[in-house]
Amino acid sequence: MMEQLKAKKTGKKLGEYGIFLVLIAMFILFSFIAPNFFDINNIFNVARQVCTLGICAVGMTIVLITGGIDLSLGFQISLANVVCAWLMVNGGLNPILAVVITILMTTGIGILNGIIIVKSHVAPLIVTLAMLNILNGLSFMVSKGLPIFGFDKSFSVPGQGSIAGIPISLLIMIAIFIVGAIILKKTYFGRYFYAIGSNEEAAKLSGINTGKLKIFAYGLCAFLTSIGALLMLSRTNSGLSSNGDGFEFNVITACVLGGVSASGGKGTIFGALVGVLIVGFLENGLLLMNVNEYTQLVIQGIMMLAAVVYDTLSREKNERIKKIKAINVNNQV
Incomplete structure (x- = not known):
């Protein structure tokens, strides 16, 4: 019996930290096959590039945990x-x-x-998809499809x-991850989510006011998205209406890869961080290997699909186990 309990605990730990092991394995693999991957300049370059992704992933994690989703994030x-x-500028x-x-x-927004x-009880997928199109149109109306640049040099400092020697944007991302972890683990907001x-x-x-908390979750996600967007603008020094096109896909992929359930009720900030990395x-590794953009999209799509399927199967298995336990308890009574 003790051996079985130990095996279950070991299996649970492997499940929790398995994605971290995947990150380490991928890092080691690319260190050998991707030119200059392990170079410190490349590492810091990736750190700067993933800051917007990471900050947005914190907000999306909270929304996903509540059972929602925000497809409008990219055009926000x-x-x-x-x-x-x-x-x-203007x-x-x-x-x-x-x-x-x-x-x-x-x-x-x-x-x-x-x-x-x-208020409408319309599925978050539909509402945020409609908002995506609205924001897409508005961003083009503001910029007229042209890049906006020429602002003060001091604005580029955060990005x-x-x-x-440590990128400021990386420090901001780490701080936001810490705050996000505290919200989910140490506050009643997190428990309610x-x-x-x-x-x-x-x-x-x-007695939980689910409506207000869901509105708060979407507002918090958008607030963090704005910070990520401003860091992106600071890094690129150019405002372009296509900067966020499809970015929500990367954010959701990172969250789901990190173990955040697309069905709600499950996920951690640590997992989201690992997914972002x-x-x-x-x-970065595929780019250094000269793998084209479309192949990268295929690989990302496969990874997201695999993560979602795994999450769904795990939930179904847990539900079956709960039902079996409930039946056994009733039979014993």
Whole structure:
């Protein structure tokens, strides 16, 4: 009996840390087959590139845990990019004021998503897909399809600068991951998010205001998305309406690869971080090997599909186990 219990515990640990082992294995493999992959400059370059992905993944993790999804995230980035750039270049605003306006605007979009989803009871997939198209059109209307550049050099410091050799954007991402982990693990908000994603009706019956919390989750996701978008703008020094096109796919892939359930109620910030690193270093490794963009999309799609199928099968297995245990308890009674 003791051996069986030990085997179960070992299997659970391997399941929890398996994705981390995948990251290590991938890192070792690319160190041998991808030119200059292990170079410190390349590592810091990837770190800068994944910062927006990582920050957005924290917000998406929270939304996914509640059982929702936000497909408009990519064009939230696009709109934030072009609006902030337009305000600084064409509007002549101070960069700090432009940043504040952009964050408020993007957060408002997330809150609006949440309100529509909660009040209309329409599936988050449909609501955010419609919002995706709206934001896509708005971003092109603001930029007219052209890049907006020429803002103050000081604006590039967060995206391109470093402290003691460590990219500032990486430090911001780490801080946000820590805050995200604290919210999910140490606050009642986090417990309520998991409760809503696991069983919303039960959460309502226990007195949780599920509507307000879901709106809060979408607003928080959009707030973090705005920070990621501004870091992207700071790094590229150019506001372009296509900057966020398809970015939501990378974010969702990273979250799901990291063990965040697409069905809600399951996931950790640590898992999301590992998923972000896998996506970031995978793209970089394939790029160094001169693998074309379309092949990269195929590989990412396969990885996401495999992760979603694994998550679904795991949930079905757990449900069967719960039913069997319930039947056994009733028989014993």
